[in-house]
Amino acid sequence: MLQSILMMGGLGVAIGTALVIASKAFYVYEDPTVVAIDDALPGANCGGCGYPGCMPNAEAIAKGEQDVNSCVAAGEDVAMAIAEIMGVSMSEKEPEFAGPGCHYGNEDADLMYEYKGVRDCRAAAMLMGGMKVCRIGCLGLGTCVTACQFDALSIGEDHLPKVDLEKCTGCGACENICPKNIIRLTSASRRIMREYTKDECTTPCQRACPSGIDIKEYVRLIKEGDYHGSLQVIKERMPFPTVISRICPALCEFDCRRLIQDESVGINHLKRFVCDYEMNQDKRIQPYKAPATDKRIAVIGGGVEGLAAGYFSARLGHAPTVYEASDAFGGILRKAIARERLTMDVLDWDVEGIADLGVTLKNNQKAGEDFTIPGLLKEGYDAVFTATGGWDSRLAIEGAGAAANVFPGTYLLIDLLRSKDDAAVKIDNGETVVIAGGGVRLPDAVEILKSSGTRKIIVISRKKPEDSSFDKIGIDALAEAGATILYNTGITKVLGEDEALTGVEYIELDTGVKHVIDTDTLIIGSGRFPELAFVPVADDEVDENNGTGSEPAAGPMTWEGVELQKKPDANRELGLLSSQDVISEYASAVAAINGGRKAATLMHHLMYGIEFQDPERMLTPKSVVQDVRSLTQVVPSPRNILEIAASRDERKERFSTGFSTETANEEAGRCLRCGLVCYEKV
Numbered sequence: 001m002l003q004s005i006l007m008m009g010g011l012g013v014a015i016g017t018a019l020v021i022a023s024k025a026f027y028v029y030e031d032p033t034v035v036a037i038d039d040a041l042p043g044a045n046c047g048g049c050g051y052p053g054c055m056p057n058a059e060a061i062a063k064g065e066q067d068v069n070s071c072v073a074a075g076e077d078v079a080m081a082i083a084e085i086m087g088v089s090m091s092e093k094e095p096e097f098a099g100p101g102c103h104y105g106n107e108d109a110d111l112m113y114e115y116k117g118v119r120d121c122r123a124a125a126m127l128m129g130g131m132k133v134c135r136i137g138c139l140g141l142g143t144c145v146t147a148c149q150f151d152a153l154s155i156g157e158d159h160l161p162k163v164d165l166e167k168c169t170g171c172g173a174c175e176n177i178c179p180k181n182i183i184r185l186t187s188a189s190r191r192i193m194r195e196y197t198k199d200e201c202t203t204p205c206q207r208a209c210p211s212g213i214d215i216k217e218y219v220r221l222i223k224e225g226d227y228h229g230s231l232q233v234i235k236e237r238m239p240f241p242t243v244i245s246r247i248c249p250a251l252c253e254f255d256c257r258r259l260i261q262d263e264s265v266g267i268n269h270l271k272r273f274v275c276d277y278e279m280n281q282d283k284r285i286q287p288y289k290a291p292a293t294d295k296r297i298a299v300i301g302g303g304v305e306g307l308a309a310g311y312f313s314a315r316l317g318h319a320p321t322v323y324e325a326s327d328a329f330g331g332i333l334r335k336a337i338a339r340e341r342l343t344m345d346v347l348d349w350d351v352e353g354i355a356d357l358g359v360t361l362k363n364n365q366k367a368g369e370d371f372t373i374p375g376l377l378k379e380g381y382d383a384v385f386t387a388t389g390g391w392d393s394r395l396a397i398e399g400a401g402a403a404a405n406v407f408p409g410t411y412l413l414i415d416l417l418r419s420k421d422d423a424a425v426k427i428d429n430g431e432t433v434v435i436a437g438g439g440v441r442l443p444d445a446v447e448i449l450k451s452s453g454t455r456k457i458i459v460i461s462r463k464k465p466e467d468s469s470f471d472k473i474g475i476d477a478l479a480e481a482g483a484t485i486l487y488n489t490g491i492t493k494v495l496g497e498d499e500a501l502t503g504v505e506y507i508e509l510d511t512g513v514k515h516v517i518d519t520d521t522l523i524i525g526s527g528r529f530p531e532l533a534f535v536p537v538a539d540d541e542v543d544e545n546n547g548t549g550s551e552p553a554a555g556p557m558t559w560e561g562v563e564l565q566k567k568p569d570a571n572r573e574l575g576l577l578s579s580q581d582v583i584s585e586y587a588s589a590v591a592a593i594n595g596g597r598k599a600a601t602l603m604h605h606l607m608y609g610i611e612f613q614d615p616e617r618m619l620t621p622k623s624v625v626q627d628v629r630s631l632t633q634v635v636p637s638p639r640n641i642l643e644i645a646a647s648r649d650e651r652k653e654r655f656s657t658g659f660s661t662e663t664a665n666e667e668a669g670r671c672l673r674c675g676l677v678c679y680e681k682v
Contacts, residue, residue: 144174193601197617203674205252210591223668235287239311245272263639273659290317303331306387308596310359321360368405383603384534409501430520437525457483490575494561532561
């Protein structure tokens, strides 16, 4: 008996000792902050946050990799509770909603699917084939409905998914599971910043529009009598709708698919109809704005591009201010457009609409005289964009000699050449000068620089040696004069500290390798200053004064100017003065507006450290897409035209009258509502 007791006791001691050792060996520490955050989360484990469950999301929140309001299944009370646990404040989150991009279901589509017992959209698409990216022809089996954990989706009587916006959390489960990309997440910010890609169902007119307006949708809404909604769609990408509806070259109409059958749809005239509806009722119809951020934006130049950059920055939630050197805003629209085509009351209406959206406008403010870019950054602006215009910008600074430095240490080649014979034009070039471009006037520029004391001259040329503007004798002469030519290169960034330029970054166009040149002067071989977004360079090191280094350190202000993102028309498009850059002036105002949108996107990305969209997937004029070569069951119908003003005197004030309601409805009905390779029968 005693022996048994001792044996059991010994066994108990041994097991206890083993458990103690095991507890030490296999002990897992649980961060109390993570546990508290996980307890606050609803436990849906839906994956809408981007993590596989609530615990991984809680760990990411604790590390600062996720926002406190990252849970799409939770409400504001949960976010506030997590913010209290983390000891941080919570900012408003922009709502995202799922939305179907399809107008009718499989039963009505030209491209049919035979399901043969398969009841899952993904399996049907893989097994039965057919177009997987065309929005027309939803498979309608409801796989997206089963994927939604918030009961926000249903299949309607038309066999299309219906979204309950009050229940939708924007988790993306339906988007990820749809094999035809019919369900997509969308928000104001996404629609502003995105570039269209090759695999999307864009229409020919939309691809031709420099601003990328969803033309099919706004025409459809006009047809339905929803003028308010139509204008909202237009203003998604167009801050000057009333102006553009009068002067646009209407490139979209040259690609209208109705041209295969008869005449193009009067797209631009329909835009004018709905814009005049707004102006005549004297009531603003503004597009959606993202929740306010704490970011301040400065835009230099109050022309088309500058005002557009301010407009889109405001819609992204930022606080933009536009600085204009002259006494009026509008740039070339105010100076060079015939009054019978564009009256100033129309221009003023659109400019006032931009200001009404939250853009601060300051006139009679000249860059380099009344303010500088480093000065603006020191004042607390988070980003600055240069949209100083082309030849028309010279009118604003007449009498100032050389164009005042838009950004430190940078001049135009034309002003350097003028400085030789005009004492009023002064170029403060330093010992090291970089020239971007130059062409056949490069020898003259080198001569002027050497005579003024420059010791080192580096030329950044996009051309290959065999394509140079000079023969071997001319190249040798430049070398003897002290100029080094770097062929096959382009400037991608400028660097500075306080009011001085310190360097430029250039890229080898064939290899993609980047280098930095130390310099104090940059000469731009074009008719205008480049479009760059300037941001302060943050100190990555943590210090007591600046915390994480997310703000510029005390002392000298270091900054960089970054070029706009380029589309991949070719591998040689990176760098300034490429074929995608504006060398002298935009071909049309609608293209300048798109430049402003791209500028707002660039600044947003730089301020928040967001990765740029993959350029390889972007849609370009050179992209090969499937298309329609013939139409069937489309009844020919003549295009409606605007009524010309009755007399010559009247035409001085009004080029033409707009569409009547009946005419607009009839013309909107001519739209085929094209898909990628299909169209709706009308």
